[in-house]
Amino acid sequence: MTITEERTRPYGYTDLPALMGLMTGDEKHGPAATSTLDVLWVLYDRVLRVGPGRTDDPGRDRFLLSKGHGPMAYYAVLAAKGFVPVDWLPGFGSYDSPLGHHPDRVLVPGAEIGSGSLGHGLPIAVGTALGLRAQGLDEPRVWTLIGDAELDEGSNHEAIAFAGPAGLERLHTVVVDNSSASWARPGGIVARFEAAGWSALTVDGRDHEALYAAFTAPHPGRPHAVVARVEPKSA
Amino acid sequence: MRERFAPVVTRLLDEDPRVAVVLAEIGADGFAEARRRHPDRVVNVGIREQLLVGAAAGMALTGLRPVVHTFASFLVERPFEQVKLDLGHQGVGAVLVSAAASFDWPAGGYTHMAPGDVALLDTLDGWTVHVPGHPDEAETLLRHAVAAGDDKVYVRLSLQSNTRGLPVDGERFRTVREGRSGVVVAVGPVLDAVLDATEGLDVTVLYATTVRPFDAAGLRRATAAAGTDVVLVEPYLAGTSTAAANDALADVPHRVLGLGVGRAELRRYGRIDEHVAAHGLDARSLRARIGGFVGAGGTVPAGV
Numbered sequence: 001m002t003i004t005e006e007r008t009r010p011y012g013y014t015d016l017p018a019l020m021g022l023m024t025g026d027e028k029h030g031p032a033a034t035s036t037l038d039v040l041w042v043l044y045d046r047v048l049r050v051g052p053g054r055t056d057d058p059g060r061d062r063f064l065l066s067k068g069h070g071p072m073a074y075y076a077v078l079a080a081k082g083f084v085p086v087d088w089l090p091g092f093g094s095y096d097s098p099l100g101h102h103p104d105r106v107l108v109p110g111a112e113i114g115s116g117s118l119g120h121g122l123p124i125a126v127g128t129a130l131g132l133r134a135q136g137l138d139e140p141r142v143w144t145l146i147g148d149a150e151l152d153e154g155s156n157h158e159a160i161a162f163a164g165p166a167g168l169e170r171l172h173t174v175v176v177d178n179s180s181a182s183w184a185r186p187g188g189i190v191a192r193f194e195a196a197g198w199s200a201l202t203v204d205g206r207d208h209e210a211l212y213a214a215f216t217a218p219h220p221g222r223p224h225a226v227v228a229r230v231e232p233k234s235a
Numbered sequence: 236m237r238e239r240f241a242p243v244v245t246r247l248l249d250e251d252p253r254v255a256v257v258l259a260e261i262g263a264d265g266f267a268e269a270r271r272r273h274p275d276r277v278v279n280v281g282i283r284e285q286l287l288v289g290a291a292a293g294m295a296l297t298g299l300r301p302v303v304h305t306f307a308s309f310l311v312e313r314p315f316e317q318v319k320l321d322l323g324h325q326g327v328g329a330v331l332v333s334a335a336a337s338f339d340w341p342a343g344g345y346t347h348m349a350p351g352d353v354a355l356l357d358t359l360d361g362w363t364v365h366v367p368g369h370p371d372e373a374e375t376l377l378r379h380a381v382a383a384g385d386d387k388v389y390v391r392l393s394l395q396s397n398t399r400g401l402p403v404d405g406e407r408f409r410t411v412r413e414g415r416s417g418v419v420v421a422v423g424p425v426l427d428a429v430l431d432a433t434e435g436l437d438v439t440v441l442y443a444t445t446v447r448p449f450d451a452a453g454l455r456r457a458t459a460a461a462g463t464d465v466v467l468v469e470p471y472l473a474g475t476s477t478a479a480a481n482d483a484l485a486d487v488p489h490r491v492l493g494l495g496v497g498r499a500e501l502r503r504y505g506r507i508d509e510h511v512a513a514h515g516l517d518a519r520s521l522r523a524r525i526g527g528f529v530g531a532g533g534t535v536p537a538g539v
Binding site for chain 2: 059064104105106112113114119120122123124125126127128129130131132133134135137154155158159161162232
């Protein structure tokens, strides 16, 4: 695919490796670089009510990328969906580029938060859900994406333990689990969300239909967590 | 002055639908009635200070004006990265209102003392810092803070207080006394002790309740008549504003003495006045230190 030609069709999932290649110089990417790719695509393609024309719309859904490490997949999806121009991608990480190795919400259209330091997105997402509720904005849903190792950060547990008992139904967390935490127990992630009163599901993080089903599963009165399992980072 | 906090902010909750209060247990009782009236805008997150600041930032991202409150050590020091990133880096504002100050609860020990709070905020860009010295001033400055758009504002409430409140404008230093042999800047609750200490000394006394931004122009104006020997008396870490005073006077020869709370941990309990004295911030100690610096002699008159 020639990515710079005049396009006559929207970008699709199969275009994402080439878009990432504009940042990495290679269309082949290992599991670590693409661990979030399918989750992000399904969210932006089928779940989130967002778009480049409504980045300031109070009624939009909010997606907060907490795991800011390795954001090529995120930028590729934002480019595919028209939030950022494709011709920004080759400058990735350069001085004049808005696209850094960790995203900055002030620089990236459509990015709801800047991230990089782990463990900030979920607490901010809690506040976003509270803020929307306080203003009577009942439609927008709030999503945040964290990594399984990011869950080591204690700030997440402050947020998880609050949001469940507080019944923040509009809050959604997707944990991309590529087994990168040094200390973990099987089933530990989903158990911690459930113990705090969240609705929680575990799915194959590469299976688009399974992801979609998990993302859209009803969870009345409770926040919702989806653990998306992908290939181990070390594999 | 902390007793003014909940009533003032409760009125602001009634008046302004943008205002929200975020608490981490401490101070929650004072907002019980406000919480009944505004259940979605008074939030107690439990004993979770990272969430306290992170959630406030999320609320600000949706357009609210969060007022965030706990003890200074748990508001600025413990969740400092949240203050730096969730507010500063995200480009949103909030009003952080602290209690307990440097040593308001001496019997509570060092875990509840935060003499370094203002110095820590000084490592960040764009913070306004109010240090009221009287409950009336606290009320005025809280209103200024909440009304300041989406600015990042820190209001440092303390049990230490001056006898009388003065008019404050949320920006400038106020000239309380005029002299010709030096300028003493008294910050918030140290004013009474500074006025006692400088009785009979030929110095100008400026009263500062808003220390960031630092009123460089006000200090420069005062030095025109009183000279450029400057003493800063601050109720938090000694020397916190020394760099700001030096910057204000960078193009003229000057001397700056920074007085305040010492860096060393005392490992003492006791009463506030005992800690004031231990840090040399009582009138007698200040008289000797200020007098010695401005060259007016350090003799202590009887009765001070």
